[in-house]
Amino acid sequence: MLDKEAIAGIIPHRDPFLLLDKVVELDTDSLRAEYTVDSASALFSQIFPGHYPGNPITPGVILCEIIFQAGAVLMGSRIQRLEGELKGSPVVTRIRDARFKSMVKPGDKLEISVEFEDSVSSAYYLKGSIKVGGRLAVRVAFTCALVAE
Numbered sequence: 605m606l607d608k609e610a611i612a613g614i615i616p617h618r619d620p621f622l623l624l625d626k627v628v629e630l631d632t633d634s635l636r637a638e639y640t641v642d643s644a645s646a647l648f649s650q651i652f653p654g655h656y657p658g659n660p661i662t663p664g665v666i667l668c669e670i671i672f673q674a675g676a677v678l679m680g681s682r683i684q685r686l687e688g689e690l691k692g693s694p695v696v697t698r699i700r701d702a703r704f705k706s707m708v709k710p711g712d713k714l715e716i717s718v719e720f721e722d723s724v725s726s727a728y729y730l731k732g733s734i735k736v737g738g739r740l741a742v743r744v745a746f747t748c749a750l751v752a753e
Contacts, residue, residue, distance in 0.1 A: 605626060605627060605628055605629075606626060606627035606630065606677070607626055608622060608624070608625065608626070610627075611624050611626075611627060611677055614676070614677050614680035614681055614684075614690065615673060615676045615677055615680060615693070615694065616693050616753075617673055619646065620645060620646035620647040621647060622673070623639055623647075623666070623669060623670045623673055624637050624638075624639050624670070624673055624674060624677070624716070625637075625638050625639045625640060626638055627674075627677060630677075630678070630681060632682055632685060632686075632720070633682075633719060633720045634678070634717070634718065634719045634720065635674055635675075635677060635678040635681075635716075635717070635718045636715070636716065636717050637674045637677070637716040637718075638713060638714065638715060638716065639670055639713075639714045639716060640711070640712070640713045640714070641662055641708060641709070641710050641711060641712050641714065642710070642711075643660065643710035643711070648662075648710065651663065651666070652710060660709065660710050661707050661708070661709065662707075662708040662709070662710075662712075664702070664704050664742065667704070667708060667734055667741065667742045668699065668702060668742065668744055668746075670714065670716060670734060671716060671718060671732035671733070671734060671742070671744055671746070672696045672732075672746060672748075674716045674717075674718045674732060675694070675696075675718045675728075675730045675732055675746060675748055676693075676694035676695075676748060678718050678720060678730065679694045679720075679728045679730070679748050679750070680694050682720065682728075683750065690750075691750070691752070692750040692751050692752045692753055693750070693751055693753055694728075694748045694749070694750055694751075695748060695749060695750075695751050696746055696747070696748055697727065697747050697748065697749045698746060698747040699744060699745075699746050700744070700745040700746060700747075701743075701744065701745045702742065702743075702744040703742065703743050703744070704741070704742050705739075705740045705741055705742065705743070706736065706739055706740065706741045707741070708734070708736060708741050708742075712736045712737075713736070713737075714734050714735070714736060714741070715734065715735040715736070715738075716732065716733075716734050717732060717733050717734075717735075718730055718731070718732035719731050719732070721745075726749050726750050727747050727748070727749050728747065728748045728749070729745070729746075729747050730745070730746055730747070730748060731743070731744070731745040731746070732744060732746070
């Protein structure tokens, strides 16, 4: 299991834009993480008042970002395991087939899953999803690459 400090050792994101509370399972090809949407956080306290006032809904782009951050942790830890050192930052280079199935509201605990599919040169092909209470909220396929800092 990885806490926020360990996650921050793999990806460059920091509060208020580090959108993973913890990684609960990690192996070479998959990752499971958790995040609770907190309307009082520095990020969401700025978003929710204007994104469907009175009926706050987490923007789809933020949900995708949560999956992308989990993918970056998977990619970074995979590179560290196989090559011993992470030289650069994982960044998203392509988004494919994003599907939004249900709304995510303040207070929801997100169950994030990411799977490694393939790699070609420096490109890593991944897919991920978010569930809330076992119900699919979003799924997306995407590509990451390691970019020199």
